[in-house]
Amino acid sequence: MDKIRLPVLFLLVITYEMTAYAQNCGSSFGEATGEVVSPGFPGNYPANLNCSWTIEASQDLDVVVELTIEQFEVEYSESCLNDSLMVYDGASIDSPMLVSPSCGTKISWPAHPSTIRSTGREMTIVFTTNDAISAGGFRGTFKQVKPREDFFIVVDLNYGTIYRQERSSVKAEALPVFDLLVPIAVDVDPIERKVYFTDGASAIIGRIGIDGSNQETLIASNISVPFGITVDYVTRNVYWTDSGTNTISVARLDGTYRRILVDENLDTPRDIIVEPNGGYIYWSDIGSFPKIERSFGDGSYRTIIVSLGLGQPNGIALDETARKLYWADERLNRIERCSLDGSQRELLKAFGTDIIPVDVVIVEDGIYWTDWNTEGIDVADLNFQEDTVTFIVNGVPTRLLDLAYYSSIAALAPTRDCSLGRLNSGCDELCVLVPSGMKCLSVSPVFDMCPEDINISIKEPTVVEWRKPSVSSPSAVDVDVTSSHGSSSSTIVTPSSSSITVTYHALDIFGNSAHCSFSISVTYDNQAPRVIKCPDDITKELPPSQEKVIVVWEEPEVVDNSGDVSLIQQSNQSGSKFGLGETDVVYVWQDEAKNTAQCKFQIEITQGFEGTGKNGSPAAVVILSILVAGLLLVIIIGGIIWKRKREYRGTICSPVTNDDMTGM
Ligand SMILES: *[C@@H]1O[C@H](CO)[C@@H](O)[C@H](O)[C@H]1NC(C)=O
Ligand SMILES: *[C@@H]1O[C@H](CO)[C@@H](O)[C@H](O)[C@H]1NC(C)=O
Ligand SMILES: *[C@@H]1O[C@H](CO)[C@@H](O)[C@H](O)[C@H]1NC(C)=O
Ligand SMILES: *[C@@H]1O[C@H](CO)[C@@H](O)[C@H](O)[C@H]1NC(C)=O
Ligand SMILES: *[C@@H]1O[C@H](CO)[C@@H](O)[C@H](O)[C@H]1NC(C)=O
Ligand SMILES: [Ca+2]
Ligand SMILES: [Ca+2]
Ligand SMILES: [Ca+2]
Numbered sequence: 299m300d301k302i303r304l305p306v307l308f309l310l311v312i313t314y315e316m317t318a319y320a321q322n323c324g325s326s327f328g329e330a331t332g333e334v335v336s337p338g339f340p341g342n343y344p345a346n347l348n349c350s351w352t353i354e355a356s357q358d359l360d361v362v363v364e365l366t367i368e369q370f371e372v373e374y375s376e377s378c379l380n381d382s383l384m385v386y387d388g389a390s391i392d393s394p395m396l397v398s399p400s401c402g403t404k405i406s407w408p409a410h411p412s413t414i415r416s417t418g419r420e421m422t423i424v425f426t427t428n429d430a431i432s433a434g435g436f437r438g439t440f441k442q443v444k445p446r447e448d449f450f451i452v453v454d455l456n457y458g459t460i461y462r463q464e465r466s467s468v469k470a471e472a473l474p475v476f477d478l479l480v481p482i483a484v485d486v487d488p489i490e491r492k493v494y495f496t497d498g499a500s501a502i503i504g505r506i507g508i509d510g511s512n513q514e515t516l517i518a519s520n521i522s523v524p525f526g527i528t529v530d531y532v533t534r535n536v537y538w539t540d541s542g543t544n545t546i547s548v549a550r551l552d553g554t555y556r557r558i559l560v561d562e563n564l565d566t567p568r569d570i571i572v573e574p575n576g577g578y579i580y581w582s583d584i585g586s587f588p589k590i591e592r593s594f595g596d597g598s599y600r601t602i603i604v605s606l607g608l609g610q611p612n613g614i615a616l617d618e619t620a621r622k623l624y625w626a627d628e629r630l631n632r633i634e635r636c637s638l639d640g641s642q643r644e645l646l647k648a649f650g651t652d653i654i655p656v657d658v659v660i661v662e663d664g665i666y667w668t669d670w671n672t673e674g675i676d677v678a679d680l681n682f683q684e685d686t687v688t689f690i691v692n693g694v695p696t697r698l699l700d701l702a703y704y705s706s707i708a709a710l711a712p713t714r715d716c717s718l719g720r721l722n723s724g725c726d727e728l729c730v731l732v733p734s735g736m737k738c739l740s741v742s743p744v745f746d747m748c749p750e751d752i753n754i755s756i757k758e759p760t761v762v763e764w765r766k767p768s769v770s771s772p773s774a775v776d777v778d779v780t781s782s783h784g785s786s787s788s789t790i791v792t793p794s795s796s797s798i799t800v801t802y803h804a805l806d807i808f809g810n811s812a813h814c815s816f817s818i819s820v821t822y823d824n825q826a827p828r829v830i831k832c833p834d835d836i837t838k839e840l841p842p843s844q845e846k847v848i849v850v851w852e853e854p855e856v857v858d859n860s861g862d863v864s865l866i867q868q869s870n871q872s873g874s875k876f877g878l879g880e881t882d883v884v885y886v887w888q889d890e891a892k893n894t895a896q897c898k899f900q901i902e903i904t905q906g907f908e909g910t911g912k913n914g915s916p917a918a919v920v921i922l923s924i925l926v927a928g929l930l931l932v933i934i935i936g937g938i939i940w941k942r943k944r945e946y947r948g949t950i951c952s953p954v955t956n957d958d959m960t961g962m
Contacts, residue, residue: 335436350423381433450704521542522541556809558773578733615660676688725739728741775806827888828895846903879902
């Protein structure tokens with residue numbers, strides 16, 4: 299990430315009365331601001347000078363001296379042996395140098411602007427000239443400022459070192475990264491003040507404090523050639539390219555919640571940068587079809603923004619203020635820029651073979667790049683109107699690779715969600731930015747259907763089965779699932795079993811995991827359900843000329859100690875039609891433990907009398923039958939009496955006996 303032109307927030311300039319005065323040749327300044335000029339300025343300086351100025355910042359404040367060289371014209375000589383300007387980080391020439399002895403028309407470092415800052419309260423400026431050839435000299439202004447951190451992080455491929463190169467002095471320090479083999483890419487997190495780096499040989503991503511403390515390895519497995527890295531200080535995520543697996547990945551800054559964002563149509567993805575508040579990531583691909591692409595922070599809406607006329611777009615950089623994308627083409631020896639959507643492409647500089655740009659960053663109005671020809675850091679203004687300045691880091695030409703910039707005065711207050719203090723904005727895993735705002739991004743495997751807890755009551759050992767949960771991965775990587783019950787999705791429980799917990803554990807190749815667990819609780823139940831109401835036997839006559847009759851009964855009722863009982867058998871339904879004969883109606887219930895209970899009653903259908911009509915009721919038939927029988931009896935008795943009377947007329951009348959009556 300290239301931090302550029304961010305508003306100056308913390309720069310506190312303590313200005314006292316302007317009592318600057320030029321000394322002809324050396325003196326001490328105790329003022330807060332002032333000017334240092336070579337003797338005779340703006341005319342030519344005299345010969346045989348040995349001038350020394352010491353600037354001392356005020357005692358009672360935490361300030362340092364900042365000197366800006368506004369004009370510079372000193373006789374050029376090899377190693378500046380004839381005439382020379384030197385600046386020291388202290389009260390004498392015994393202090394370390396802040397700039398290399400300078401001559402010619404520019405000091406080589408710092409550049410854009412040529413602002414030199416002391417680390418303590420004093421700075422010494424020395425100007426020496428020889429006995430011949432003079433020039434216009436120099437003019438510098440100084441002021442007291444709060445100390446600040448302001449440096450580049452640059453990879454030295456030859457020596458396997460990562461340098462912290464001060465922007466306002468020649469001071470360079472190797473970061474004490476241990477086990478570093480082939481450092482490739484670097485970036486800085488300005489909030490936690492850490493340097494993120496990749497090692498192409500040991501295939502890791504690590505980080506270390508900018509003061510060299512707390513080195514950590516963040517990503518060490520399933521990574522092949524980590525070629526580019528960028529810290530999104532707003533979302534607190536790190537993005538990287540892997541030109542071995544041809545993927546672009548993201549994780550939280552501590553390496554957790556890692557996932558692949560882009561894994562198609564990549565050949566050799568190289569540099570990557572994030573537009574902190576814009577919701578886009580940009581990357582270059584230096585494969586057989588070189589291109590520069592961008593996508594939303596979640597990898598979606600991927601588009602190629604530059605693809606024509608590219609050799610090897612090795613380094614890309616963002617000018618967030620001007621909303622421009624810069625790139626260094628290491629094969630065509632060019633630096634170009636375009637708008638963030640790829641339009642308005644401009645070729646800024648086509649170098650010869652004298653300059654081979656490798657990686658690039660934009661800082662304020664300067665463009666800085668590592669150069670494999672000069673083997674230093676080159677600097678130019680954003681429009682390449684002035685000459686390029688080359689600076690050799692640590693005084694030793696070497697193969698510098700990736701470049702990043704850090705400033706403690708850059709505005710670091712994120713203006714978008716996913717920011718610090720809101721703890722990932724409520725996202726469980728990753729919070730990323732897309733142009734419309736924040737977005738939660740899933741990373742870990744997901745169990746699609748985790749079984750619910752099982753409560754079971756049994757009276758004997760029983761097999762309990764469940765449905766194996768299925769798992770999926772948001773970034774479609776391989777997931778390994780292990781279970782407390784192996785590959786089985788059933789277990790045997792006994793009445794004395796205590797509660798059993800079944801767990802599933804999913805682990806993807808990046809170490810993201812998910813759990814699914816449920817319990818099986820066993821209750822012992824040997825009490826059968828109790829039938830509390832069972833119908834009595836039913837007898838019914840079949841109406842004449844019908845084959846079946848509807849029989850209705852009241853439904854039986856049952857209870858169980860478990861409270862849960864199910865009807866597992868019912869032979870007949872109330873309201874069914876029954877034919878002649880006997881039917882046993884049976885209801886059987888079972889509780890969960892398979893204790894059963896039954897209710898049984900009989901239905902008997904008998905044949906009724908012949909009726910007069912279809913609608914004759916049984917009572918009417920009976921009454922009618924009695925009447926008919928009675929009438930018959932009367933007729934028969936009447937007939938007998940009449941017969942006897944006729945016989946009696948012819949014989950002697952004798953009493954009627956019971957025998958007569960029954961013997962008929
Ligand atoms: C300038 O003067 C200092 C002592 O004031 C001396 O150490 C130094 O060598 C002189 N430099 C030259 C170039 O004469
Ligand atoms: C330094 O100046 C002398 C003249 O005093 C000149 O002859 C010589 O070439 C100069 N040295 C360099 C390194 O330019
Ligand atoms: C990923 O890393 C793990 C742990 O080192 C390893 O077991 C696994 O095989 C790796 N998977 C792939 C696809 O490289
Ligand atoms: C299972 O039984 C436990 C108590 O033993 C109870 O808290 C839980 O709600 C029951 N779960 C179901 C799904 O019935
Ligand atoms: C009553 O149940 C028995 C046994 O299932 C069956 O054979 C018979 O047909 C049933 N009768 C009626 C009227 O449903
Ligand atoms: Ca001279
Ligand atoms: Ca870069
Ligand atoms: Ca029971």
